[in-house]
Amino acid sequence: MTVAPDSARQDDFQYRAMRDAVDQLGYGLPGKFEITKEGIVHDMMAPGGPHEVTVSRISRRLEREMPDELLAHTGTPDVEDGPGGIMRHPDVTVIAWDDLGVEGAVDPRAVLAAVEVVSRSNPDNDWVGKVRDYPLIGIPVYAVFDPRTGTGAVFSDIHATPEGPRYATRKDFVYGEDVTVAGWTVSTGGLPRYA
Known part of the structure; x- marks a missing residue:
């Protein structure tokens, strides 16, 4: 008689194996590793220049508008939904100080x-993978800034679909316009573009 593991146990086993691999690889290889519904994503290029300037400017502009108990965080830890099999690392995470002060990864529901600022090396990770994964783990608002094109979009209003939760609303913008992210409006003026 053959006994096959149930689907949930198999999914958990696969996720744990990917998580262990990411932990090991992260110490010796450059770039950033994330776990998606499709597997492990490795962004080989270390962000620099326009990417980092955009991340910093968006973070500072958001924090000027937000109450003191919140921050637009640009560092670690990752955002992880172990049961859902997803571990991501947003460029900017809008979160309460109290919810950030935990050991290990942040709960995505917080x-x-x-x-995200679109990377040169893997734009589909931000425009496709994260548009799919962020609503699956319950992140209510996702903003994408694309220095390649000087455009972006804000995704919101998670709703149920046959493929799982998805964003129902997409608001596109062009650099130079004001954009609203989770209720706070910031300028996109002066954001750098990739050469």
Whole structure:
């Protein structure tokens, strides 16, 4: 008689194996590793220049608008939904100080918004993978800034679909316009573009 593991146990086993691999690889290889519904994503390029300037400017502009108990965090830890099999690392995580002060990864249900600046090396990770994964783990607002094109979009209003939760609303913007992220409006003026 053959006994096959149930689907949930198999999914958990696969996620744990990927998580262990990411932990090991993260110490010796450059770039950033994330776990998606599709597997492990490795962004080989270390962000620099326009990417980091955009991350910092968006973080500071958001924090000027937000109450003191919140921050637009740009560092570690990751945002992880172990049972859902997803571990991501937003460029900017809008979260309460109290929810950030935990050991290990942040619970995605504590995140008010995630902001990504599209990388040159793997734009589909931000425009496709994270648009799919962030609503699956309950992040209510996702903003994408794209220095390649000087455009972006804010995704919100998670709703149920046959494929799982998805964002129902997408608001596109062009650099130079004001954009609203989770109720706070910030300028996109002066954001750098990739050469």
